[in-house]
Amino acid sequence: MHKRLFIPGPVEVRPEVLEKMATPMIGHRSKDASALQRRISDNLRKVFFTKSEILLSTTSGSGLMEGAIRCGTLKKAAVFSVGAFGKRWYEMAKFNNVSADIFEYEMGKAVDPSDVEKALATGEYDLVAVTHNETSTGVMNPVEEIGEVIKKYPDVVYIVDMVSSAAGSKVEVDKCGIDICITSSQKCLGLPPGLAVCTFSEKALKRAEQVPNRGYYLDLLQLYKYIQKKDYQYPSTPSLSHMFALDYELDYILNEEGLENRFSRHKEMAEVVRNWAREHFELYSDENHLSNTVTNIKNTRNIDVSALNKALGERGFQISNGYGSLKDKTFRIAHMADCQVKDIKDLLKNIDEILEF
């Protein structure tokens, strides 16, 4: 039996979108491919509220994160980490010989913008990397407030991992001063995994031009130059199946559901899960910085999370255990993409029945 996914990616994909994944192939050097990829970029600009260029990459979000920190850092990167995906930024820098420091927070807490201010005041850093939505802890960082701090330092490039929130939670990239904002297909965009996208500002472009040793496949500057020259075609053969599906879904998001409705629906789903969690368990994360796309629930009743998930599986649902060291101490319910409030209520009703609430 198929299990409906309430895990923080891959998400449940609408049948109409899955069908687009089965579109017959076209040449990736054709005019049709150019038009497809240009249209996707134009529509993604609306989702990100940006005038920057959009880059598409046949990788997971991690691929573009690595490209961003590598091509964006000339002096030293300051990574502000509130969990596993924050740490990943730092590892990516280290594994590429990119100079970086990590500023870590207690799990469940958010980045304090005044710490960013203190770090930047040293003059040591020319890049700040932040996770918007940390799925390992269920925390959403204040990327707008952090952006206000960074605006005082015009030489600092600001890169944000919006992998698990873009198209589900409103962040206005240009207003926040974000230079590279990254997401991937299998979260709030509601597609299968396999494609990552990012914004790429003029400032990021100028920085990358100064950085040597940017690599090849993940070099954002190479992608940028190539699509300018070749009318939105990419240096390597891209995942056209994902392009067909993304094109279809973006039209749905912008012209059928509407972006603001989509953001509201995500908030509403989050509220339903939070209220349920407050009633039966506790929320793990800082109440002021709760994620709109995934809720991390403290296992205060010491339930057997695997057994719960197994029982849910028999009813056609799947949720997530806690991440890493939080395994069994928390469990997570994602409310992302095209999942509806009624689906969330259906899931919770089934959990209630299993746990005999």
Added chain:
Amino acid sequence: MHKRLFIPGPVEVRPEVLEKMATPMIGHRSKDASALQRRISDNLRKVFFTKSEILLSTTSGSGLMEGAIRCGTLKKAAVFSVGAFGKRWYEMAKFNNVSADIFEYEMGKAVDPSDVEKALATGEYDLVAVTHNETSTGVMNPVEEIGEVIKKYPDVVYIVDMVSSAAGSKVEVDKCGIDICITSSQKCLGLPPGLAVCTFSEKALKRAEQVPNRGYYLDLLQLYKYIQKKDYQYPSTPSLSHMFALDYELDYILNEEGLENRFSRHKEMAEVVRNWAREHFELYSDENHLSNTVTNIKNTRNIDVSALNKALGERGFQISNGYGSLKDKTFRIAHMADCQVKDIKDLLKNIDEILEF
């Protein structure tokens, strides 16, 4: 109208395989995902004739090529190039600060194994990179003979780009002594683009352990260690849609068509195209090293290649112009994947009609 693709990737994909691309999602940390990815690896070992581990990467072939040359070179790489994709190896090395020399051949010619011998005799190199099938020129390099030379140098890692030939032309990876052999989904494997795979030998593993600065997303050693520890699950969310399709297609290749039949069919299709080309035009490439998967035809009649392709498009076919500087001087017909001899004959009949042969 859909155009059947006779270009050197993306290839025409069977409807049954496209349908698998639309499979509903499963969790990438589930037992089902482990089983799926383990089964794919086991079956790819048969396609590559190897006992080495198989690594899967959500990138195009270029992603794994970059990972291979970066994690395989400690001293200096010797790149033997017969065209655009050979040069790409060299660029990848340079863009990652990996020391490398390039040995280039006249277009249409193949690598001479005695040149490899000469280069290795200097003791300067600890890696050799070769393109098996150069789609830009239609040449197939003698990777087995080159392997015989390399076997005399036990410290040299041998990496081969089989992007446009694996599963279409027989190369026994272990017999040739190839340490990392790379292919991607959208060529002879008959899938849409978006997934790359490679073999990873014990020697390559030992080498990578010595190489610092291997990056993150494309680091083959990280992929290797992760799948050993996590039962064939990958560090980042992989393209599950491609996994479903590849799993299905590998079963077809191994258990329905049969590998040897598949190789024979590719040879037969190549012969049909070559004979046609010899009759009406000339072959571009060295007769001793003709590709079994793509034929590069010298435009001796000075036909308008774009006009031909446009006319073919109206009949539901697409072929390729010459690559880069060969544009209009040659044109290319690919005979890859699940394309049948009758499809090739159908294409040629239509070209005959258009060109009034």
